[in-house]
Amino acid sequence: MLDKKLTFKHGVHPREFKSLSDHCSIERMPFVEEYTLPLSQHIGAPSKAIVVKGQQVKRGQKIADAGGFISVALHSPVDGTVSDIDIFPHPNGKVLPAIKIKCDPFSPQIRESSPIDFEQMDTKSFISSIQDAGIVGLGGAAFPAHVKFKIPEDKKCRYIMLNGCECEPFLTADHRVMVEHAKEVIDGIGILNRFVGAEKAYIGIEANKPDAIEILAEEAKKSDFPVEVVPLKVKYPQGAEKMMITAILGKEVPSGKLPLDLGVLVSNVGTIACLSDYYRKGKPLTERVVTVTGTAIKRPGNVLVPIGTPMRDVIELCGGITQDAVRILLGGPMMGVVQKSIDTPVVKGTSGILVLTNNEVKDLDQYSCIRCSRCVDACPIFLNPSMMGLLAKKGLWDEMMDYNVMDCFECASCSFVCPSNIPLVQSFRVAKGMLREKWAREKEMEENA
Amino acid sequence: MIGDKLSISTAPFLKDDDSTPKIMFLVVYTLMPVVAVSFYFFGLAAILVTITSVFSCMFTEWVFNTSGDRSRSLKDGSGLITGLLLALTLPPGFPLWMVFLGGVVAIGMGKVIWGGLGQNVFNPALLGRAFLQAAFPTAITTWSPPDGRFFGLRGTNLAMPMMQGKNIDGATGATPLAKMKFEQVGTDTMDLLLGNTGGSLGETCGILLILAGIFLLVRKIINWRIPLSIVLTVSIFSGIFWMIDPARYPSPVFMILSGGMLLGTVYMATDLVTSPLTPKGCWVFGIGIGLLIVLIRNWGGLPEGVMYAILLMNAATPLINKYTKIRTYGHEKAK
Numbered sequence: 001m002l003d004k005k006l007t008f009k010h011g012v013h014p015r016e017f018k019s020l021s022d023h024c025s026i027e028r029m030p031f032v033e034e035y036t037l038p039l040s041q042h043i044g045a046p047s048k049a050i051v052v053k054g055q056q057v058k059r060g061q062k063i064a065d066a067g068g069f070i071s072v073a074l075h076s077p078v079d080g081t082v083s084d085i086d087i088f089p090h091p092n093g094k095v096l097p098a099i100k101i102k103c104d105p106f107s108p109q110i111r112e113s114s115p116i117d118f119e120q121m122d123t124k125s126f127i128s129s130i131q132d133a134g135i136v137g138l139g140g141a142a143f144p145a146h147v148k149f150k151i152p153e154d155k156k157c158r159y160i161m162l163n164g165c166e167c168e169p170f171l172t173a174d175h176r177v178m179v180e181h182a183k184e185v186i187d188g189i190g191i192l193n194r195f196v197g198a199e200k201a202y203i204g205i206e207a208n209k210p211d212a213i214e215i216l217a218e219e220a221k222k223s224d225f226p227v228e229v230v231p232l233k234v235k236y237p238q239g240a241e242k243m244m245i246t247a248i249l250g251k252e253v254p255s256g257k258l259p260l261d262l263g264v265l266v267s268n269v270g271t272i273a274c275l276s277d278y279y280r281k282g283k284p285l286t287e288r289v290v291t292v293t294g295t296a297i298k299r300p301g302n303v304l305v306p307i308g309t310p311m312r313d314v315i316e317l318c319g320g321i322t323q324d325a326v327r328i329l330l331g332g333p334m335m336g337v338v339q340k341s342i343d344t345p346v347v348k349g350t351s352g353i354l355v356l357t358n359n360e361v362k363d364l365d366q367y368s369c370i371r372c373s374r375c376v377d378a379c380p381i382f383l384n385p386s387m388m389g390l391l392a393k394k395g396l397w398d399e400m401m402d403y404n405v406m407d408c409f410e411c412a413s414c415s416f417v418c419p420s421n422i423p424l425v426q427s428f429r430v431a432k433g434m435l436r437e438k439w440a441r442e443k444e445m446e447e448n449a
Numbered sequence: 450m451i452g453d454k455l456s457i458s459t460a461p462f463l464k465d466d467d468s469t470p471k472i473m474f475l476v477v478y479t480l481m482p483v484v485a486v487s488f489y490f491f492g493l494a495a496i497l498v499t500i501t502s503v504f505s506c507m508f509t510e511w512v513f514n515t516s517g518d519r520s521r522s523l524k525d526g527s528g529l530i531t532g533l534l535l536a537l538t539l540p541p542g543f544p545l546w547m548v549f550l551g552g553v554v555a556i557g558m559g560k561v562i563w564g565g566l567g568q569n570v571f572n573p574a575l576l577g578r579a580f581l582q583a584a585f586p587t588a589i590t591t592w593s594p595p596d597g598r599f600f601g602l603r604g605t606n607l608a609m610p611m612m613q614g615k616n617i618d619g620a621t622g623a624t625p626l627a628k629m630k631f632e633q634v635g636t637d638t639m640d641l642l643l644g645n646t647g648g649s650l651g652e653t654c655g656i657l658l659i660l661a662g663i664f665l666l667v668r669k670i671i672n673w674r675i676p677l678s679i680v681l682t683v684s685i686f687s688g689i690f691w692m693i694d695p696a697r698y699p700s701p702v703f704m705i706l707s708g709g710m711l712l713g714t715v716y717m718a719t720d721l722v723t724s725p726l727t728p729k730g731c732w733v734f735g736i737g738i739g740l741l742i743v744l745i746r747n748w749g750g751l752p753e754g755v756m757y758a759i760l761l762m763n764a765a766t767p768l769i770n771k772y773t774k775i776r777t778y779g780h781e782k783a784k
């Protein structure tokens with residue numbers, strides 16, 4: 001049989017670097033002295049603190065409520081005392097409100113929790129209980145999970161699709177979760193499906209994780225709900241929501257629409273495992289698996305980190321960084337965000353801490369666009385980065401709209417292949433920001449008029 | 450702008466290995482065997498023409514490059530490619546001063562005035578060659594067959610400006626294409642493949658050009674759609690006429706192996722800068738070139754049509770890009 005793996009069109013093949021940490025079992029981060037828990041760790045409104053300075057808190061205790069529908073609750077990762085509520089540096093580069101908790105070194109670090117009975121819940125209370133558990137998408141964007149799981153009246157969820165692609169080079173957190181927590185993943189699907197009523201679930205996994213594919217397929221057999229594990233071709237950005245849907249269903253998500261318009265609910269594997277943790281064991285989201293890796297990390301690994309732990313401590317646990325470290329980022333090398341300091345905390349959206357050396361981060365000579373069309377052949381959503389790059393250089397933002405610049409989801413495949421080292425995706429980010437700003441201004445003027 | 454240092458302070462932090470200079474030099478390396486064979490067949494004359502052409506292109510690049518760091522535009526290797534390609538389109542006995550002039554025009558008019566690498570509409574080497582054809586129609590059609598004498602300078606090589614070059618050894622011969630067109634005499638396919646015919650420096654040895662083309666395709670330096678569509682179009686279109694009247698029209702095999710067809714298909718039509726960006730555009734471009742080649746060769750006043758076919762489609766490339774927009778993912782139609 002021809003072994004043809006499903007995939008999308010175009011895309012790129014960066015070096016994987018996954019062998020640095022893909023064999024490392026998840027290890028637990030020991031408790032540290034102090035935790036910083038920003039009130040905005042997710043997309044949407046910040047959470048609202050419900051504790052005061054000096055208050056004692058228990059591990060897993062809610063310390064902040066959701067600040068609106070698109071927002072989630074926040075829980076203390078440890079037993080301790082609220083030491084401060086103020087503004088602190090956030091990994092996104094800003095300085096934002098956060099709760100600091102001093103860990104109590106003497107209290108037993110045992111979690112008091114019991115299963116939560118979801119069988120009796122109706123959909124509405126299920127949705128709000130997920131919100132209350134503080135669960136967000138763990139793939140990186142940190143979008144509140146309950147918002148995604150709430151199926152609007154006029155839509156139907158036909159398929160639950162779990163994203164286990166992890167196409168970013170270096171990252172292996174999802175891989176380890178699938179291997180070590182396959183049971184929770186499959187169980188989470190069952191729990192979710194009680195409330196969304198899908199026909200079938202798919203788990204999309206890139207073929208470079210054969211152990212995860214095997215273990216999950218085995219586990220899926222035990223489930224009474226049909227779950228199909230789909231091996232996908234190793235290609236970046238296979239793990240982009242739209243690319244995975246296209247690979248598995250052969251359909252495109254219309255521009256400006258959501259996967260749900262195709263009847264698909266997409267979620268990261270780790271997020272689904274959280275459901276099992278919460279309803280079976282009563283554990284809200286207070287810790288997550290983070291890949292700590294990179295050519296400049298002495299002992300790369302996958303660490304179960306309590307949310308709020310300073311990055312510095314996590315890096316130290318992994319042997320610290322080498323002399324030639326030059327860049328620290330959160331997330332993978334393709335879409336990750338550069339960090340100026342390592343004194344910011346791990347948050348719910350932190351999938352990886354990546355430290356790179358001079359070998360990866362080079363100052364590259366920039367040449368003119370030679371119209372080689374490599375970027376055109378790389379863009380997974382068939383944009384024309386070459387033309388958009390020329391327009392961006394001249395500041396012709398409006399003209400870029402003719403080339404659907406707003407559809408660009410900044411996967412950086414174009415910049416990756418460009419032999420002239422033109423900062424394509426970088427300039428599209430700017431262009432999108434400029435256009436949004438301009439539209440907001442225009443709207444404001446219209447309203448004032 | 451050439452010369453800017455790019456400090457990547459935002460993602461991505463991984464890069465593909467191919468850089469623009471690397472791509473250009475790979476093209477140069479694949480040209481080396483072709484150049485070597487021309488030296489073998491045409492001896493010292495070929496060496497002089499090649500050196501003059503390369504020198505002239507690089508010199509012009511250097512003189513006109515105003516963007517501060519002069520060495521940078523030489524470093525990217527594109528001037529070297531133009532120099533080599535121009536030489537390969539010239540007859541071995543071509544006067545050297547004309548070669549020099551051709552190089553100046555190729556880079557000056559073909560590249561610099563458009564704003565440098567990546568901005569030009571026409572393939573620089575072909576533009577230089579077109580200029581020479583217009584300016585010196587006799588010299589450029591004076592072909593000499595390989596004669597086995599390495600040091601046998603073509604008498605015309607050293608001709609001075611304004612003087613009529615005198616053909617000392619008197620050995621001139623028609624190219625296979627001219628023979629076909631004006632005398633209806635064919636040439637053996639084997640001779641075409643191995644290069645044992647009259648013609649310009651690089652237009653004679655088919656087999657090497659085919660190998661170079663395959664390498665460039667496998668290495669994904671050139672877009673496969675362009676050579677494929679040209680060869681298919683030429684085969685089908687010329688094949689139809691050949692089947693109607695084999696005595697009058699050349700066979701598709703002859704069409705493809707003779708003259709500048711292979712050199713043009715592998716190196717000039719696929720010039721990254723002057724060919725379309727979009728996949729559909731590449732098909733339009735290649736089919737257009739193929740049709741034009743057959744039209745010019747079969748019915749035009751010239752035996753050779755590759756050069757004009759490519760230049761004409763170069764001119765159409767901006768339009769082709771405009772009308773073959775790609776349909777974006779999740780959109781019904783292309784905008």
Ligand code: SF4
Nearest residue numbers: 369370372373375418
């Ligand atoms: S990859 Fe770079 S050089 Fe090539 S066409 Fe795109 S922008 Fe131009």
Ligand code: SF4
Nearest residue numbers: 379408410411412414
């Ligand atoms: S960053 Fe945007 S333009 Fe570039 S490849 Fe990705 S989607 Fe296409």
